[in-house]
Amino acid sequence: MIDAGNTAWLITATALVLFMTLPGLALFYGGLVRAENLLSVLMQCFTIASLVSVLWLVAGYSLTFSGDGVWIGDLSKMLLRVPRDAVSGTIPETVFFMFQMTFAIITPALIVGAFVERMRFGAVVLFSALWLFLVYVPVAHWIWGGGWLAELGVMDFAGGLVVHLTAGVSALLLAVVLGPRAGFPHDVKPPHAPWMTMTGACMLWVGWFGFNAGSALSAGADAGMAMTVTHISAATATLVWIVIEAVKFGKPSMVGAVTGAIAGLASITPASGYVGPGAALVIGLVGGSLCYVMVMVIKHRFGIDDSLDVLAVHGIGGALGIVLTAIFADATLGGIGLAEGRTIGGQALIQLTGLVAVLIWSVAVSFIIIKVVQAIAGLRVSPEIEEQGLDLSIHGERGYNM
Amino acid sequence: MKYIIAVIQPHRLDAVRQALADLGVQGLTVSEVRGFGRQKGQTEIYRGAEYKIQYVPKVKLEIAVSASMADAVVGAIGEGARTGRIGDGKVFVLPLEGAMRVRTGEMGADAL
Numbered sequence: 001m002i003d004a005g006n007t008a009w010l011i012t013a014t015a016l017v018l019f020m021t022l023p024g025l026a027l028f029y030g031g032l033v034r035a036e037n038l039l040s041v042l043m044q045c046f047t048i049a050s051l052v053s054v055l056w057l058v059a060g061y062s063l064t065f066s067g068d069g070v071w072i073g074d075l076s077k078m079l080l081r082v083p084r085d086a087v088s089g090t091i092p093e094t095v096f097f098m099f100q101m102t103f104a105i106i107t108p109a110l111i112v113g114a115f116v117e118r119m120r121f122g123a124v125v126l127f128s129a130l131w132l133f134l135v136y137v138p139v140a141h142w143i144w145g146g147g148w149l150a151e152l153g154v155m156d157f158a159g160g161l162v163v164h165l166t167a168g169v170s171a172l173l174l175a176v177v178l179g180p181r182a183g184f185p186h187d188v189k190p191p192h193a194p195w196m197t198m199t200g201a202c203m204l205w206v207g208w209f210g211f212n213a214g215s216a217l218s219a220g221a222d223a224g225m226a227m228t229v230t231h232i233s234a235a236t237a238t239l240v241w242i243v244i245e246a247v248k249f250g251k252p253s254m255v256g257a258v259t260g261a262i263a264g265l266a267s268i269t270p271a272s273g274y275v276g277p278g279a280a281l282v283i284g285l286v287g288g289s290l291c292y293v294m295v296m297v298i299k300h301r302f303g304i305d306d307s308l309d310v311l312a313v314h315g316i317g318g319a320l321g322i323v324l325t326a327i328f329a330d331a332t333l334g335g336i337g338l339a340e341g342r343t344i345g346g347q348a349l350i351q352l353t354g355l356v357a358v359l360i361w362s363v364a365v366s367f368i369i370i371k372v373v374q375a376i377a378g379l380r381v382s383p384e385i386e387e388q389g390l391d392l393s394i395h396g397e398r399g400y401n402m
Numbered sequence: 403m404k405y406i407i408a409v410i411q412p413h414r415l416d417a418v419r420q421a422l423a424d425l426g427v428q429g430l431t432v433s434e435v436r437g438f439g440r441q442k443g444q445t446e447i448y449r450g451a452e453y454k455i456q457y458v459p460k461v462k463l464e465i466a467v468s469a470s471m472a473d474a475v476v477g478a479i480g481e482g483a484r485t486g487r488i489g490d491g492k493v494f495v496l497p498l499e500g501a502m503r504v505r506t507g508e509m510g511a512d513a514l
Contacts, residue, residue: 189453253447255449256450292450
């Protein structure tokens, strides 16, 4: 039975989540690259959004959300072959299809942050298409489509594993295979437009209300609490980054503050439907701090040019949220309560099982995809093109005609 | 006639313009430029990573004046642009051989 209120909220939430990618994430990333590569980043996000939309209709949705396979769905809903008035829960299936599509769009788009300024456009398209079907779709089915991790009892409300961990670890791997940008780590150009990054981050923050509160799939108490904890975690993690930078460098930066917000948002995502506002403070505090440390570790200790810190901010945040969900979902700590008879330790073990499974799958399958794309299309642009910037040499346009 | 080129800190431009206006300078040309001197660029920090900025933003002024005014103009620029910190910039004075006001065709010092 279709509920008008729920349907109205989910249509709104769908628009909010699409807005996270177009233009939120595109601007967030675009401001962080040098001016000669701005359009390539916008173009990659825009292209991935369109590509995934079509692939989601063709078979992505069906393989994720139809049938009762343990590992993968079936093809019964290819091209969304459902009656016009089909219902999913209390909303039209078309709305559920669209809402989930926006998640499938933003996840491969997140990976863009790892390979900016140096990946061939054809390779981006091919990688994203293969990655959608071979990494995102199976994992989304395992956790949200009734697969084996759902049966196990993994709690991932809005995509700590499905979205942030899959994208984060695949991004890191791609950055390793692709190699660092010329001049990394000391002679790469600084972000060309921090204001643009701030603008994009704000769109992500607002859009995240649709992402997390929309994942309640209803317009009620769960959505309200998910929105509340999402906001509190983002605000807390922002303050964490401001304090760290103010103490460490004497200058709290805008780019740092908005990165903190995104870390807080990623960290609360898997927990957002299960925990209370007190937990959001803790998750924002721990998520913000840990992501800050991981940016330093990955870029400077490991020397990996995950250029815009996809793993450090999204992957680590999502994984941390998955673990903390086991603790703060407990009713005694203000959460909605764990499954009957299950202890925090027991749930933590289930969460870790899900985390390790998704981690291994993402790394192994992404590695194969990367090698296939490398063989077919070649991954990296020539040094001349990289030096000139991708905008003019690949897209034939400049971001700024001044 | 002298041609005076000054490279200064961008945020001192208004003070310099005021000092020159007080002196009766009739016009000047301003451009945004980048460069380095003894300051040798600067360091910026984004997400905890240091970026070396080799060329620092500066403002370049070009002013044509009669020879008798040159010293006063150089003094006014120094007065307006000086903060006492490294990176305040430099002023160069060149001999100027000719000038023409395009609208009227006046030549030499009359054109200034």
